[in-house]
Amino acid sequence: MTDTPPPQADADADGGAGQPGAEWWDDPALPWRHQPTRQDIACFSWLGVVAVYSLVMMVARPTLLGFAPHVLASLGSWSGFVMVGALAATGDPWWPLVWALGSLGLIKFDWIYWWAGRLWGRNLIEAWSGRSERARRTNLLAERFARRFETLAIMVTFLPLPLPRAVIFAVLGEAGTSLRKFLTVSALSSVVSAGCYLAVGYWIGEPAVAVMDTYGRYLLYLSLAIAGGLLVSYWWKNRQASRA
Numbered sequence: 001m002t003d004t005p006p007p008q009a010d011a012d013a014d015g016g017a018g019q020p021g022a023e024w025w026d027d028p029a030l031p032w033r034h035q036p037t038r039q040d041i042a043c044f045s046w047l048g049v050v051a052v053y054s055l056v057m058m059v060a061r062p063t064l065l066g067f068a069p070h071v072l073a074s075l076g077s078w079s080g081f082v083m084v085g086a087l088a089a090t091g092d093p094w095w096p097l098v099w100a101l102g103s104l105g106l107i108k109f110d111w112i113y114w115w116a117g118r119l120w121g122r123n124l125i126e127a128w129s130g131r132s133e134r135a136r137r138t139n140l141l142a143e144r145f146a147r148r149f150e151t152l153a154i155m156v157t158f159l160p161l162p163l164p165r166a167v168i169f170a171v172l173g174e175a176g177t178s179l180r181k182f183l184t185v186s187a188l189s190s191v192v193s194a195g196c197y198l199a200v201g202y203w204i205g206e207p208a209v210a211v212m213d214t215y216g217r218y219l220l221y222l223s224l225a226i227a228g229g230l231l232v233s234y235w236w237k238n239r240q241a242s243r244a
Helices: 007-013 038-067 068-076 079-088 095-106 111-120 122-131 135-150 149-157 165-175 179-204 206-241
Strands: none
Touching: 007 206, 038 068, 038 111, 068 079, 068 095, 079 095, 079 179, 095 111, 095 179, 111 122, 111 165, 111 179, 122 135, 122 165, 135 149, 149 165, 149 179, 165 179
16 A cells, blocks of 8 residues: 655645745745745835835926925935035025935935845845846946945945945945944935035036026926836836736
């Protein structure tokens, strides 16, 4: 008589990644390699908040720059700082308050990336890179730079350079940079860089204000065009995925 394995054994055999019995969290697109804890869920939720905020700002930034530059700068926008600096050259008195609020605005989400790196390490970088070899190479270079220079790596993220800021901060969290040091360097760099952008705007002065006054009538249409482009891109990706 041959023994047959109990039903539970078959269920266990089918429980691996990619099998019908796999758990929802057992997905290489997610940054963890274990059943997520409360910290994992909380941090992942914050990253989602940042993603939504970034999309909203991508659409709203042109309009805010033309009609509410003080608000835009207070949220941490470089272009907003330059515009407020230019307004200061024409007598606008609000630049000190904008400098203070905007310095905080520049670093409002930095701790989330540091926290994500501390929780998930390289798994997070792999998830962000996805299947793109270009993104993988860029993120690898940023990772090497952050591990080698640490403090300098934080400082250069406040320059108008095409650096993967989130990757650098996540690497520092994974590499063991203390939160106190990370936030201290970020805060000081934020104050200095915000002051520099305001100074650039002040140096440009009235010509920048005149250009924005003329350009302002078209900024709303630009925001609507960006929103339309995002919707079309989302629709196209879903269509391609459904065909695959």
